[in-house]
Structures are given as C-alpha cells and as structure tokens.
Amino acid sequence: MKGICVLGSTGSIGVSTLDVVGRHPNRYRVVVLTANNNLDRLYEQCLRFEPSYAVMIDEIQAIELRGRLRAAGQWRTQVLSGAKALEEVAVLPEVDAVMAAIVGAAGLLPTLAAARAGKTVLLANKEALVMSGPLFMAEVMKSGADLLPIDSEHNALFQCMPSDYHAGRRAPEVRRILLTASGGPFLRTSVEKLEQVTPDQAIAHPNWVMGRKISVDSATMMNKGLEVIEACLLFAMAPESVQVVVHPQSVIHSLVDYVDGTVLAQMGNPDMRIPIAHALAWPGRFDSGAEPLDLFGVRQLDFEPPDTIRFPCLRLAYEAVRAGGSAPAILNAANEVAVESFLEGRISFSAIPETISHCMDALPAGVADTLEAVLEADRSARAVARAFIAHQETS
Ligand SMILES: NC(=O)c1ccc[n+]([C@@H]2O[C@H](COP(=O)([O-])OP(=O)(O)OC[C@H]3O[C@@H](n4cnc5c(N)ncnc54)[C@H](OP(=O)(O)O)[C@@H]3O)[C@@H](O)[C@H]2O)c1
Numbered sequence: 001m002k003g004i005c006v007l008g009s010t011g012s013i014g015v016s017t018l019d020v021v022g023r024h025p026n027r028y029r030v031v032v033l034t035a036n037n038n039l040d041r042l043y044e045q046c047l048r049f050e051p052s053y054a055v056m057i058d059e060i061q062a063i064e065l066r067g068r069l070r071a072a073g074q075w076r077t078q079v080l081s082g083a084k085a086l087e088e089v090a091v092l093p094e095v096d097a098v099m100a101a102i103v104g105a106a107g108l109l110p111t112l113a114a115a116r117a118g119k120t121v122l123l124a125n126k127e128a129l130v131m132s133g134p135l136f137m138a139e140v141m142k143s144g145a146d147l148l149p150i151d152s153e154h155n156a157l158f159q160c161m162p163s164d165y166h167a168g169r170r171a172p173e174v175r176r177i178l179l180t181a182s183g184g185p186f187l188r189t190s191v192e193k194l195e196q197v198t199p200d201q202a203i204a205h206p207n208w209v210m211g212r213k214i215s216v217d218s219a220t221m222m223n224k225g226l227e228v229i230e231a232c233l234l235f236a237m238a239p240e241s242v243q244v245v246v247h248p249q250s251v252i253h254s255l256v257d258y259v260d261g262t263v264l265a266q267m268g269n270p271d272m273r274i275p276i277a278h279a280l281a282w283p284g285r286f287d288s289g290a291e292p293l294d295l296f297g298v299r300q301l302d303f304e305p306p307d308t309i310r311f312p313c314l315r316l317a318y319e320a321v322r323a324g325g326s327a328p329a330i331l332n333a334a335n336e337v338a339v340e341s342f343l344e345g346r347i348s349f350s351a352i353p354e355t356i357s358h359c360m361d362a363l364p365a366g367v368a369d370t371l372e373a374v375l376e377a378d379r380s381a382r383a384v385a386r387a388f389i390a391h392q393e394t395s
Contacts, residue, residue, distance in 0.1 A: 003094045004280075005032035005119075007086060007110055008101035010041040012211045013124045013150065016272045017099050018045060020280055020288055028280065032089040034102075037061070043068050050076045052094070055085045086110035091117040097280070099150070100125040103213050104336050105378055108132060112371070118143035122279045124150035126230045127336070131329040132374045133233050137168045147234070148279040153179050153227055154234055155275035156253035156266035161235070170236035176257035177231055180247040181306060182207050184218040187248060191310055197349045199342060207250040207270045216339045220352050221306065225317025226335075229328050232321050239321045244314065246304045251293070269293055312353040316360065326377035327365035333381035334359035341389050351392060359384045 004021060008014045014033075021028045030049040035042040036057050046054050046069055054069075054077050056062040062081035069077055080089065083106070090098050090110040098114035099122045100107055107125035112132065114121050116139050123129060129136050140147050147167040149155045157179075162171050185204055186194060203215040210218070217223035224244055231242045245255075253275075255265040268274045269290055277288030308315040313335070320327040338355040341347045347355070359381045368374050 001027065001029050002096040003031040003092075004028050004097045004099060005034075005090055005092070005095045005114075006030065006099045006101065007032075007034050007090065007107060008036075008099075008103065008125070009033040009045055010035040010038040011101055011103060012209065012214075013101035013272060013276070014099070015041075017101065017122075017276050017280075018049065020273050020277045022048075023289055024280070024286055027286070028097075031092065031095050034086060034089070036102075036106075039065055046077045047072060047074055050074065052076065053078050053080060053089050053092070055080045055082075055089055057081065057083060083109070087113040090114040090119070096120060097122060099276075100128060101150075103127070103211055105131060105333065108374075112136060112139060115139045115145045115147070116143055118145045120146040120148065122148050122150050122276070126151055126226050127332050129233055130226050130229045130332045131378060132371070133229070133324075133328055133368070135369060135371065135374060137233055140168055146282075148282055149230075149234055150272075150275050150279055151227060151230065152270070152272065152275050153254040154230060155278055157231065157235060157256055159266045159278065160254070160256035160264035167234045168236060173259050174235070174237075174256055175241070175259045177235060177237055177242045178245050178255040178257060178263070179224065179227055179231055179242060180245050180250070180252050180254050181221065181224045182218070182250045183246045183248050183306075184221060184223075186219055186310075187246070189310075191350075194310065195348055195350045199345065202342070202349060206248075208272070212343060213336070213339055216342060216352075217335070220313045220339075220349070221311035222313035222317065222335050222339075222352070222356075224306070225314045225320075226332065228314075228317055229321045239318055244306045246306050247302065249298060249301055251298050251301060267293060313356065316353060316356050320360065320365075323365040325365040326363075326368040326373065327360065329368060329374050329377040330359055330363050330365070330381040331356055333378045334385040337382050337385035337389070346393060347389055351389075355385050355388050358388045 034055040059081040066079040097120040100111040108128040202219040271290040273288040320331040334356040
C-alpha cells in the first residue's frame with residue numbers, strides 16, 4: 001500500500017483526489033491532508049480518511065481542528081500549523097506520492113521539497129513549475145522523482161508520449177505538441193463586452209468545475225498560457241513546437257504529433273478524476289469513477305486557432321517562456337495579484353493582462369537559477385503589480 005500526501009486536499013483537485021483514493025482503499029493510505037482556511041472540510045476529511053497528519057496554515061484554526069477531532073474521538077491525526085509544516089509533511093518517509101494541489105505560488109516550497117526528496121510528484125499546481133521552471137526540473141532529474149502531470153492537457157500528452165517516457169526528457173520522435181483549450185466562458189465575447197464582465201461570469205466555466213483562480217485564468221486564457229510554459233518544461237519542447245488549439249467541447253484533452261505524421265490524442269469526459277486516477281495508478285490503470293465517453297452524445301468536435309487580440313494573456317505567456325529566466329515567475333506573480341484584485345472587484349477583467357504586461361515591461365527577465373532568485377522575482381513582481389493596481393484605482 002502506498003502513502004499519499006494531498007497538499008490542498010480541500011480544493012477542487014484535492015476533493016477529486018480523495019474521491020479516487022476512496023475507491024481504492026487497498027492501494028493508497030492517506031498520510032497527510034492540508035488546507036488553508038477550510039476548517040470544516042478538512043475536519044470532515046480527517047474523520048473519513050484518518051490521516052496521520054493534518055496541516056492548517058493558521059495556528060488558531062489548527063488548535064480548533066485538533067479540539068474538534070478529539071471531541072469526536074479521533075486521536076489518530078496529529079494537527080500541525082504553518083507554511084513550514086507543508087514542507088515537512090511532504091517529505092515524510094511514509095509518504096510515497098505527493099499530490100501537489102495547492103493553488104498558486106504558495107505551493108512552490110512543499111512541491112519542490114517533495115521533488116528533492118524523490119517522491120512521486122502528482123503535479124496539479126502548475127504555478128509552482130512555471131515559477132521555478134528549470135530549477136524544478138533539475139531537482140526532479142537529480143533526485144529521480146517521478147513527475148506525473150495532473151493538468152488534463154499535460155496528462156493527455158503524457159499518455160500519448162512513447163511508452164517508456166519520463167517527464168523532462170525530450171522525445172526526439174515527437175515533432176509538435178497540440179495543447180487543446182476550451183476557450184472558456186468568453187470564447188465569443190467581444191473586446192468591448194470583456195471590459196464589463198463580472199467575477200461571477202468569469203468563474204462560470206462551460207465544461208469544468210474548478211477553483212476560483214484557475215477559473216478566471218481559463219476565462220483570460222492565462223491558464224493556457226501557463227500550460228504552454230508547463231508543457232515546454234515537462235516535455236522539453238521549444239515554445240514554437242507547442243501549438244494551442246481551441247476545442248470548445250473539451251473532449252480531446254491534447255495531442256502529440258510524431259515525425260512520421262501520426263497524431264495521438266487522448267479523449268475522455270471533462271472530469272479531473274480521469275487524469276488523477278491515471279497518475280495514481282501509473283503505470284497501470286484503475287477505475288476513476290468517471291462516466292464513459294458517449295461519442296454519439298458529443299456528435300461534433302470543433303477546432304479553431306486562439307485569438308490573442310481578445311486574449312492577450314496567451315501572447316504574454318509565450319513572450320515569457322521565450323524570454324526565459326525570471327520572466328515566467330514575473331508573469332505568474334503579476335497574474336496572481338491581478339486575478340485576486342479582479343475577484344475582489346477592484347479591477348476590470350481587461351486590467352488583468354494590462355497589469356501583467358506592465359510588470360513584464362517594468363521588470364526585465366533576469367537569471368533565475370536559484371530558489372532565492374525565483375522568490376525575489378516573485379516578490380518584486382507582486383510589489384510592482386500592487387503599485388500599478390493602486391495607481392489605477394486612484395487615477
Ligand atoms: N480544478 C481543476 O480542475 C484543475 C485542473 C488542472 C490544474 N489545476 C491546478 O491545481 C491547483 C489547485 O486548483 P484547484 O482548482 O483545486 O484550487 P482550489 O479549489 O482553489 O483549491 C486550492 C487548495 O489550496 C489550498 N490553499 C490555498 N491557498 C493556500 C496557501 N496560501 N497555503 C496553503 N494552502 C493553500 C486551499 O485551501 P482552502 O480550501 O482551505 O482555501 C485548497 O485546498 C492549481 O494550481 C490549478 O491551476 C486545477
């Protein structure tokens with residue numbers, strides 16, 4: 001039986017992970033669960049899965065969780081608090097696999113710790129990889145950790161790669177990667193109307209149920225931009241060899257184009273339990289709980305090129321990956337600040353790419369080959385983005 005640590009167990013990916021794990025009690029034992037604020041959900045998860053450790057970021061909430069568990073007669077779970085505890089639990093000897101499902105830069109340090117410790121890393125937290133790119137991949141190579149992509153597109157690509165493929169290596173027989181994108185809720189919305197869209201409209205994704213941040217990223221197409229950078233790193237591809245294809249039905253999750261003209265695609269319903277089950281069972285397979293794909297119900301598959309005029313975030317992400325160094329970390333941090341401000345109602349939807357573009361102009365890409373340099377780029381970009389947004393609010 002394998003031990004699993006679920007970083008971000010109370011989020012959308014965390015809940016889907018526990019749904020799959022719960023279907024296979026003889027394959028996985030839940031060793032660690034973690035949350036930021038959602039005490040009620042973590043409490044329920046601790047009662048059901050009885051992990052050895054639970055982490056809440058806030059110490060007061062951790063004390064409350066401990067009290068509630070003890071009051072319910074649950075003494076098995078040791079409750080820890082603080083961001084540092086995330087790094088400690090990710091490398092415990094009884095942990096074989098780490099599901100990296102914290103959203104945003106907050107997931108970088110524990111995910112990197114897991115990679116350094118040679119754990120099997122199930123990577124949903126794309127921001128961690130985008131920020132630290134070559135540094136993260138070098139740690140994976142050094143420790144020999146298995147890095148398995150959870151993003152449905154990258155998981156699809158991984159499944160379509162040669163059978164002995166390991167993330168981070170270049171497969172010379174692969175010519176191109178085709179990364180599919182649903183286009184999000186505003187695929188047909190005009191530039192003028194995009195200026196007016198509200199957070200509630202932005203988080204209403206047509207095909208997927210996800211956390212708020214990634215839902216806004218999907219609406220701006222920054223999610224696809226981050227995924228382009230993620231694909232370049234995971235599959236050692238040049239940005240020119242990663243092509244985004246808008247495919248509104250979200251049935252084909254991505255495609256690999258081989259040098260002989262063969263194109264392999266992975267298909268399935270838009271249900272994150274499919275890539276999660278693939279990674280958990282890898283190199284075998286087991287039931288995910290997802291419905292079988294009904295092609296007669298789907299009837300039609302459409303494809304179109306992305307519109308980088310209406311969705312400039314995608315263009316900005318290509319610029320960042322081409323610039324390299326600290327540029328992806330700057331892009332990511334500026335995006336996190338801008339999305340948070342949009343969700344708080346402080347800036348318009350269109351101000352998200354404006355904020356990112358401003359940060360990328362203000363902070364030229366530097367070398368980012370150490371963790372300190374990555375974290376410094378993240379800090380500087382957040383400061384520039386916050387100042388830009390504050391200036392917009394007062395002018
Ligand atoms: N959802 C999807 O379908 C999907 C698909 C592909 C990739 N991903 C990626 O998977 C990651 C998670 O996405 P999600 O949709 O599951 O997000 P989510 O629903 O917002 O969940 C995020 C998780 O991270 C925790 N968290 C948030 N801030 C934290 C902090 N500062 N420190 C520690 N923990 C923190 C949250 O705890 P609380 O619940 O307590 O706030 C929650 O457990 C993202 O990187 C996303 O891009 C998601």
